[in-house]
Amino acid sequence: MGRNYEELHDPNAEYTNRELSAETMGVGAKRGGGRDVEITDVQCTMVDGNFPWTLVRVYTDAGITGTGEAYWGAGVPELIERMAPFVRGENPLDIDRLYEHLVQKMSGEGSVEGVTVSAIAGIEVALHDLAGKILEIPAYQLLGGKYRDEMRVYCDCHTEEEADAAACADEAERVVEELGYDALKFDLDVTSGHEKDRANRHLRPGEIRHKAAIVERVTERVRDRADVAFDCHWTFSGGSAMRLADAVEEYDVWWLEDPVPPENLEVQREVTRSTKTPICAGENRYRVTEERRLVENQAVDIIAPDMPKVGGMRETRKIGDVANQYYVPVAMHNVSSPVGTMASAHVGAALPNSLAVEYHSYELDWWADLIEEDVIEDGYITVPEKPGIGVTLDMDTVEAHMVDGETLFDEA
Numbered sequence: 001m002g003r004n005y006e007e008l009h010d011p012n013a014e015y016t017n018r019e020l021s022a023e024t025m026g027v028g029a030k031r032g033g034g035r036d037v038e039i040t041d042v043q044c045t046m047v048d049g050n051f052p053w054t055l056v057r058v059y060t061d062a063g064i065t066g067t068g069e070a071y072w073g074a075g076v077p078e079l080i081e082r083m084a085p086f087v088r089g090e091n092p093l094d095i096d097r098l099y100e101h102l103v104q105k106m107s108g109e110g111s112v113e114g115v116t117v118s119a120i121a122g123i124e125v126a127l128h129d130l131a132g133k134i135l136e137i138p139a140y141q142l143l144g145g146k147y148r149d150e151m152r153v154y155c156d157c158h159t160e161e162e163a164d165a166a167a168c169a170d171e172a173e174r175v176v177e178e179l180g181y182d183a184l185k186f187d188l189d190v191t192s193g194h195e196k197d198r199a200n201r202h203l204r205p206g207e208i209r210h211k212a213a214i215v216e217r218v219t220e221r222v223r224d225r226a227d228v229a230f231d232c233h234w235t236f237s238g239g240s241a242m243r244l245a246d247a248v249e250e251y252d253v254w255w256l257e258d259p260v261p262p263e264n265l266e267v268q269r270e271v272t273r274s275t276k277t278p279i280c281a282g283e284n285r286y287r288v289t290e291e292r293r294l295v296e297n298q299a300v301d302i303i304a305p306d307m308p309k310v311g312g313m314r315e316t317r318k319i320g321d322v323a324n325q326y327y328v329p330v331a332m333h334n335v336s337s338p339v340g341t342m343a344s345a346h347v348g349a350a351l352p353n354s355l356a357v358e359y360h361s362y363e364l365d366w367w368a369d370l371i372e373e374d375v376i377e378d379g380y381i382t383v384p385e386k387p388g389i390g391v392t393l394d395m396d397t398v399e400a401h402m403v404d405g406e407t408l409f410d411e412a
Helices: 005-009 017-024 026-031 076-087 095-105 115-135 165-179 205-225 238-247 265-273 287-296 313-325 338-350 395-400
Strands: 039-048 052-060 065-070 150-156 183-187 227-231 253-257 279-281 330-332 354-359 380-382
Touching (some): 039 076, 039 115, 052 338, 065 115, 065 338, 115 313, 115 338, 150 227, 165 205, 183 205, 205 227, 265 287, 313 330, 313 338, 330 338, 338 354
Parallel strands (some): 150 183, 183 227, 227 253, 253 279, 330 354
Antiparallel strands (some): 052 065, 150 380
């Protein structure tokens, strides 16, 4: 039986905070209390995948280790190394406080946006894994629980002839039929042979017809078997983006992603308002303070934060909450290893307005070998019930694919 209110709040009662924590916080009782844990070290190792994945581990004096991932970028490992002293000796359960602590300590390096935010996110993801293990709960529970048991995955597709509509349609059908995905994405910032000057961001009529032909062939090939999005990678002017969006309105486009450069919110909003084609953006903005402007100004139909880049799991949850107030769905951009991908799945499971998480490595045959658990099956991720994020690094695979000059993690 638990203690009553008077017993718990009586300063003279023989019932210490340590005992209360041990009773209420599960595995922490093994050390005499759930809050009796301190961070001892933070380490990172870069793996040479199809992107340079920056894996992060947070160690504790309880012998429990959390694993996370930061978005790749020049200087991220050095920033993580610099931040390690700021969290040593701290309690890993205080995720929000430690996050704000790092933002404040790293303000000189620019903790509002950019690689500093991504470096902080790597530690924050590892803290969610660590806290979940200490409390013996899955990471999604730290975010408020889950809306779904499975997270849909959309596969970023490529061919050797990316500008060929027929080749794209063939690959779409192969990915649906052979790999089991029901959500796809193809690039539209591909050369058509009509370009004269790509620097001016202007699309000539022949270029628009070429891109519309790719959209038509792919969407018609898979029809109701899969949703298909198309990525423009911030390539076009506002006027050209509007004409392109208008040209593909008649097809079943899931969304048109990043048609204009990310800096000018007004242009982004005008493109979105000009068309019935759903417009998606958000990968190149940071934290909820920036992402919310896209939503509040109704500049997107779908918001696409990249969880390890935008600021971490709780920050992405905050973005999703703002988007939900405007009935805007969330489709998480993701170029991560299985670690960041699974962490994104936990966030997606906790958001009511979550559409899907991206998978960008289907051509990399050892992607799934990086962890011991299965991740994607038939285009979906089953959200783990294991404590933390629910992944275990395969150290042999990590070591085999480390970036030259990197050092393997210490064993937990």
